[in-house]
Amino acid sequence: MSRAPAPVSRALVVERPGEHRLTRGATPEPGPGEVRVRVAAAGICMSDRELYDGRRDPGYVRYPVVPGHEWAGTVEAAGEGVDPALVGRKTVAEGFRACGTCERCRHGETSLCGGGYAETGFTEPGAFADHLLVPARLLYPLDDDADLRAAALLEPAAVVAAAVRAGAPRPGERIAVVGAGTLGLLAVQLLAASSPGELVAVDPRASSGERAVEYGATRWVGPSGAEELGGRFDLVVETAGAPPTAAASCRLARRGGRVVLTGMFTPGAEGIDPVHLSLSQLSVRSVFGAPSSAWSEAVRAFGLGLIDPAGLITHEFPLEEFAEAIALVGAADEATGKVLLRPDKS
Structure with a gap:
């Protein structure tokens, strides 16, 4: 009896400044306290361009890395200790992996965490991929009818x-x-x-x-x-x-x-x-990044329709066309607004 092939998950890896490749491997499994998200859309910003060009401060990037800190997707699997009701929910998540226990975190200033810098897409694998593993404690579930293209801009929001x-x-x-x-x-x-x-x-x-x-x-x-x-x-x-x-x-x-x-x-x-x-x-x-309180306000404003990020999107590319996508960012073309990668459309 033949066995079905293992699911394949792609990820865009920047090996070093100016060099990238699209990898294929087994779909990652969430560990304790984690969820696996199926990425619907991921925004490319100037920080990603700086990462790719090698102009980001060395203390704020770790090569090789899968970029992608602006994203939205759907929870596909939950690890041990995570509420299984999250599976199937549309979501975004904080990028900073704050420790939650230092003095600044306990004051609610999670973007000033003294436990060391760690951020999705810079020091931890990001969302320029089919799947993303993220601590469940960082999630912000969205309404069932949320536009995930627009929600990918909730990080800058x-x-x-x-x-x-x-x-x-x-x-x-x-x-x-x-x-x-x-x-x-x-x-x-x-x-x-x-x-x-x-x-x-x-x-x-x-x-x-x-x-x-x-x-x-x-x-x-x-x-x-x-x-x-x-x-x-x-x-x-x-x-x-x-x-x-x-x-x-x-x-x-x-x-x-x-x-x-x-x-x-x-x-x-x-x-x-x-x-x-x-x-x-x-x-x-x-302001550098956003504390948890600001994330809560941005997600609430999005749900209420006070912000409409969808209108800022001008270009969308599959993972295979990352080179064309990153070239648009920072090129000073007035016709270029927000550029998205769409793993789910590849």
Whole structure:
């Protein structure tokens, strides 16, 4: 009697900067406390491009690695000690593998875990694969009718939710969002729900600025127009990570205003003027990743329809076309929004 062939699971492995291969192996089995997720969609962001190009800080990546920290899928199997009712549920999950026991974790600041950096898609196998193993404690089950393509953007939405929490917007305030890429457009949607008196998007690209208006901004301006608005805003949320945008965001804020930086800056970025910072008495916060509380808020906002990530997706590729997909990210093409890998469509 012939035996049925073992199920095969594919994974996109970046062996070292600039080198990748598509592997095929046995479908992974979840260990105690883990679930196996069938990946429906995984987003590619600039962090993944930096990983592929070898420009990510060595302390925040471990080669060889399966990238993919923005994803959504369906629980396919549960390991020992995991509620079997999770099987069949659509889900996303936190990327940081926080220890849960250090001082910062016990304060609820899981993105500041002192137990050592570990993150899905950077130091742990990620979602550029058919299947993903993840601790069940990190899951956020979604509604049965959730759009998994859109849900793949809940990781950047959680980062934005962390920024909005840090900025603490109040109804009627003047707010600026610097950058109208994926993070910026998600920020516009969440901030629009806070009933601002004015919500201005700052971006040099007309197509991105116009999209921000569609998502709730009262208007958009380019960098030159932003200079004329210096000192106007109660809250400025920076999302671009471009060399001048941290300093420019501080100049946009009114005296006593608040600035939240979410962009990932590279060495050589323009520094914030300490004299301006001191005399203006600004409150400046930064965001790297998202704590559990921000994930909860992002998933809730998604379920309520307060954010619509699906409209940000412009390109979708199977795993076999990863090279074409990664080339689009960071290529400065205005027609390129969010790029997805779709293992389930290969």
